[in-house]
Amino acid sequence: MNAIEIRKISKAYPHFTIDEVSLDVKQGYITGLIGPNGAGKSTLIKLMLGMIYPDSGTVKVLGRDMPQQEVDIKQRVGIVSDEGGYYDHLTIHDTKKLIAPFYEKWNDAKFNRYLEHFELSPRKKINALSKGMKIKFSLAIALSHEAELLIMDEPTSGLDPVFRRELLDLLADMMLEEKNSIIFSTHITTDLDRIADYIAFLNRGKLIFNEAKDDVLNRYAIVKGGPELLDADIRKEFVGIRETSIGFEGLVDNKFTAKQLFGSYVVMDKPSLEDIMYFTVKGGRIHA
Numbered sequence: 545m546n547a548i549e550i551r552k553i554s555k556a557y558p559h560f561t562i563d564e565v566s567l568d569v570k571q572g573y574i575t576g577l578i579g580p581n582g583a584g585k586s587t588l589i590k591l592m593l594g595m596i597y598p599d600s601g602t603v604k605v606l607g608r609d610m611p612q613q614e615v616d617i618k619q620r621v622g623i624v625s626d627e628g629g630y631y632d633h634l635t636i637h638d639t640k641k642l643i644a645p646f647y648e649k650w651n652d653a654k655f656n657r658y659l660e661h662f663e664l665s666p667r668k669k670i671n672a673l674s675k676g677m678k679i680k681f682s683l684a685i686a687l688s689h690e691a692e693l694l695i696m697d698e699p700t701s702g703l704d705p706v707f708r709r710e711l712l713d714l715l716a717d718m719m720l721e722e723k724n725s726i727i728f729s730t731h732i733t734t735d736l737d738r739i740a741d742y743i744a745f746l747n748r749g750k751l752i753f754n755e756a757k758d759d760v761l762n763r764y765a766i767v768k769g770g771p772e773l774l775d776a777d778i779r780k781e782f783v784g785i786r787e788t789s790i791g792f793e794g795l796v797d798n799k800f801t802a803k804q805l806f807g808s809y810v811v812m813d814k815p816s817l818e819d820i821m822y823f824t825v826k827g828g829r830i831h832a
């Protein structure tokens with residue numbers, strides 16, 4: 545089953561369009577949504593959460609239709625973001641009092657444990673929280689109502705390295721429960737190297753791929769070689785290529801085809817997710 549099913553969703557802003565994106569977020573796994581600034585990650589997440597409406601296409605979350613069954617969906621989903629939509633002038637304690645009755649499975653003891661663990665004072669006002677503290681607070685709320693699905697927009701970007709690692713451990717703990725699923729957007733791809741099972745890559749409002757991370761890392765390759773190997777046709781084989789006077793380094797999206805083409809004339813390396821994002825976003829020839 546899929547935790548989220550997006551079908552041919554489009555949303556146009558004056559200078560940006562989410563263009564017929566279809567995406568399945570697999571239940572029981574962690575999916576990382578990657579893409580450069582302005583790729584449309586937050587827009588896609590807002591569409592999943594019914595915070596904005598698509599021009600066309602459909603969204604199903606945990607088998608229910610968004611936005612028709614939004615109330616039911618929100619019971620089962622935890623949202624982690626620094627744009628919490630909470631009232632700025634309220635304290636953490638008062639915000640919790642306002643939110644908790646909404647959830648059928650609210651666990652107050654768990655919430656208090658998380659506050660303590662995250663060193664958040666219940667007396668602190670929302671507008672006095674740093675970006676990282678807001679993330680911690682929304683995570684405490686999400687984990688205290690037995691959410692089966694966490695949807696997180698850039699959860700690690702405002703966090704120090706110590707808590708970032710701790711957050712990744714908390715997410716891994718959540719995944720011990722088989723039915724739980726997580727999707728999170730980030731441009732810190734090293735976080736995903738550690739915990740993601742699937743990678744969905746969005747660029748300029750289009751989905752480039754949504755694949756198991758290991759398959760992606762096996763399929764793509766970084767190819768390095770001398771300038772004499774390149775001509776116009778060969779260049780077309782690359783997703784992106786960086787050339788200097790002494791050679792080139794490029795990304796191919798099918799290393800088996802590239803092996804047949806280049807044989808032993810080149811060196812092939814395993815790419816990182818960052819390499820894949822960099823070369824895809826830059827595209828064509830990159831001048832060094």
Ligand SMILES: Nc1ncnc2c1ncn2[C@@H]1O[C@H](COP(=O)(O)OP(=O)(O)OP(=O)(O)O)[C@@H](O)[C@H]1O
Nearest residue numbers: 557558559560579580581582583584585586587588
């Ligand atoms: N309400 C809006 N009205 C007009 N344009 C918008 C609106 N919301 C987002 N956009 C535009 O949509 C594009 C995608 O923005 P979005 O925030 O979804 O990207 P992102 O991938 O999350 O980027 P980042 O990594 O920088 O947060 C941007 O060009 C942004 O200016």
